[in-house]
Amino acid sequence: MARSTTVERADSKARVREAILKDVQRITEIHNQGIVDRESVLDITPYPLNQRLAWFKSLSSREAVLVADMGGCVVGFSALQPFSQDDVYSHIGVATIWVEKDFRGQGLGRKLAEKVFAAARKKGFKKLMFFAYYFNREKLGFYKRLGYEEAGMLRRHAKIKDKLVDVLVMEYLL
Ligand SMILES: CC(C)(COP(=O)(O)OP(=O)(O)OC[C@H]1O[C@@H](n2cnc3c(N)ncnc32)[C@H](O)[C@@H]1OP(=O)(O)O)[C@@H](O)C(=O)NCCC(=O)NCCS
Numbered sequence: 066m067a068r069s070t071t072v073e074r075a076d077s078k079a080r081v082r083e084a085i086l087k088d089v090q091r092i093t094e095i096h097n098q099g100i101v102d103r104e105s106v107l108d109i110t111p112y113p114l115n116q117r118l119a120w121f122k123s124l125s126s127r128e129a130v131l132v133a134d135m136g137g138c139v140v141g142f143s144a145l146q147p148f149s150q151d152d153v154y155s156h157i158g159v160a161t162i163w164v165e166k167d168f169r170g171q172g173l174g175r176k177l178a179e180k181v182f183a184a185a186r187k188k189g190f191k192k193l194m195f196f197a198y199y200f201n202r203e204k205l206g207f208y209k210r211l212g213y214e215e216a217g218m219l220r221r222h223a224k225i226k227d228k229l230v231d232v233l234v235m236e237y238l239l
Contacts (some may be wrong), residue, residue: 075135076172081180084130084142086121091139092132093117095163106198129184133164133173140165141173143181148194158190162207178211185239192238198223199231213237 084092097111124130133141141164148157160181164173185193197205199218216236221229 074171075133075140075168076176079133079135079140079173079176081131081133081143081176084121084132084139086118088130088132088139088142089117089121090114092121092130092142095139095142095165098166099163106196106201127158127188129181129188131177131180131184133168133177135168140168141177143177145181145185145188145190147190156189156191158185158188158193159195160185160193161195174207175211182237182239190239192236194234194236196223197233197235198225199233202233205233205235208235208237211237 093112093114096105096108096117099105100108100111121130127147129143129145131143131145132139141162143160143162145158145160148154148159160178162174162177162181164177182193193213194216195208196219205213213235214237216234219232219234222232223230
């Protein structure tokens with residue numbers, strides 16, 4: 066008789082919780098791996114741990130860092146920050162989400178997103194947004210799946226190695 070085996074997905078094994086100081090090392094490792102692999106849009110150079118520790122210690126009440134904790138091991142994180150310090154934009158947040166390579170495609174990104182959206186609402190944000198390079202738009206599938214929409218394009222908006230490139234504005238209404 067054939068036996069069926071069910072492999073439990075990471076999202077059902079992980080719990081998303083607020084990050085604590087000792088998580089910063091894993092957060093930095095996950096983020097830096099993405100930077101080395103050129104997955105990051107903005108960052109080119111890996112972060113030194115002491116810089117990330119200083120960042121974590123200086124978080125304001127409008128920021129949040131969440132981690133996906135699987136049996137005591139951090140396998141992903143999400144960070145929320147205001148889009149701008151200007152009052153007129155104070156309702157806009159930016160949420161970044163990173164999942165350890167080996168654990169992708171198992172619902173952790175969505176789980177982190179749902180929790181960070183809830184944290185953003187609680188902190189009074191009304192929308193989330195981010196800028197994406199137009200030439201990278203095929204990489205936006207995850208965000209579109211979450212409900213982000215293309216809000217428009219800014220021409221010649223980012224300078225990469227002296228070349229001006231178009232930037233897509235992505236937004237999500239909370
Ligand atoms: C983007 C990222 C966070 C997705 O995490 P993940 O755990 O693999 O995502 P999930 O398994 O939760 O997928 C959530 C949904 O998005 C979809 N999805 C995930 N990656 C996708 C992609 N590249 N293109 C299209 N859809 C995608 C999944 O099919 C899933 O859809 P469903 O829930 O409706 O079935 C992860 O790939 C990552 O860390 N990438 C590097 C960092 C990065 O680019 N972060 C975004 C910039 S801040």
